[in-house]
Amino acid sequence: MTQTSVVNASLAAVASELLLYGIYLALSFFYTLLIFQRQRASTGASKGPRIMSPVFIGMSGLWLAVTGHCIVGVVRLFLAVRPIEANANLFYSDFSHITELIKYGFFTASVCIGDGLLIHRVWAVWGFNPHIIILPILTLMGITAFGVGLIYQLSQFTSKDDLFTGPFYMWGTGLCVFTHRVVEPLGGSSLVKIMRAFLDSAGLFAAWGLFHLISYQLRSNIQFVAIDGLPAIVGLTNTLILIRLRLDFTAHATQSRGAAARDLELGQSASEAEAESLKVLLISPSA
Numbered sequence: 001m002t003q004t005s006v007v008n009a010s011l012a013a014v015a016s017e018l019l020l021y022g023i024y025l026a027l028s029f030f031y032t033l034l035i036f037q038r039q040r041a042s043t044g045a046s047k048g049p050r051i052m053s054p055v056f057i058g059m060s061g062l063w064l065a066v067t068g069h070c071i072v073g074v075v076r077l078f079l080a081v082r083p084i085e086a087n088a089n090l091f092y093s094d095f096s097h098i099t100e101l102i103k104y105g106f107f108t109a110s111v112c113i114g115d116g117l118l119i120h121r122v123w124a125v126w127g128f129n130p131h132i133i134i135l136p137i138l139t140l141m142g143i144t145a146f147g148v149g150l151i152y153q154l155s156q157f158t159s160k161d162d163l164f165t166g167p168f169y170m171w172g173t174g175l176c177v178f179t180h181r182v183v184e185p186l187g188g189s190s191l192v193k194i195m196r197a198f199l200d201s202a203g204l205f206a207a208w209g210l211f212h213l214i215s216y217q218l219r220s221n222i223q224f225v226a227i228d229g230l231p232a233i234v235g236l237t238n239t240l241i242l243i244r245l246r247l248d249f250t251a252h253a254t255q256s257r258g259a260a261a262r263d264l265e266l267g268q269s270a271s272e273a274e275a276e277s278l279k280v281l282l283i284s285p286s287a
Contacts, residue, residue: 108147
């Protein structure tokens with residue numbers, strides 16, 4: 001099979017990331033609008049939304065990380081085609097370039113923050129049971145370690161190295177595996193039965209992580225498309241979950257269910273009865 005050139009794969013990665021980022025940005029604005037509308041309806045126009053909630057802070061940090069990753073990708077595109085660069089292929093093949101390291105830094109931050117938000121939501125849905133999130137936390141620690149390790153290894157990259165062999169292969173494979181594994185506890189069938197929104201959003205994350213894993217193991221440069229699009233996919237995952245929860249709440253929640261949904265979204269404790277009502281709502285929105 002003919003190998004896709006690094007330049008072509010990088011250009012495709014920028015285009016796909018911009019498309020995914022545009023969708024993510026539109027959904028983020030839509031969700032923010034839902035928050036303001038709900039806040040005005042419940043407390044009046046004089047009060048703003050509670051921006052100090054863990055979820056809101058986490059989503060803001062995730063947005064900054066995804067945006068930073070996208071900006072660096074565009075900057076690298078201009079650096080690759082500027083006249084001073086002798087060869088765009090050499091530029092995109094230099095993984096030790098400072099812009100590439102910064103981009104992978106934003107990538108690691110995006111995935112870690114996004115997974116942290118998913119873990120927080122699982123913890124809340126399961127009645128704040130710490131045993132439920134032991135495995136997800138361990139996988140989050142794993143992806144953090146492999147992300148930092150890959151950044152360091154890339155900083156040592158030379159023209160004689162190959163991204164698909166040696167220590168780069170070890171760190172890259174570890175990143176692929178942990179990115180895919182961290183989704184499995186969150187997007188499995190048990191959680192789909194509790195939160196129907198996870199079927200679409202976490203399933204998208206899992207599918208994209210699998211795409212990255214397969215393309216990297218095949219040593220295809222298409223893996224650059226997968227890894228550059230992953231931060232935006234993480235953002236879409238979390239935003240779709242929140243939008244789904246908010247729309248279901250608006251359409252079906254009673255006053256008691258509404259209190260539980262707000263507590264879940266703000267990261268606050270909900271009573272056992274409210275939590276049970278919320279589970280019924282999420283399992284069967286028509287209830």
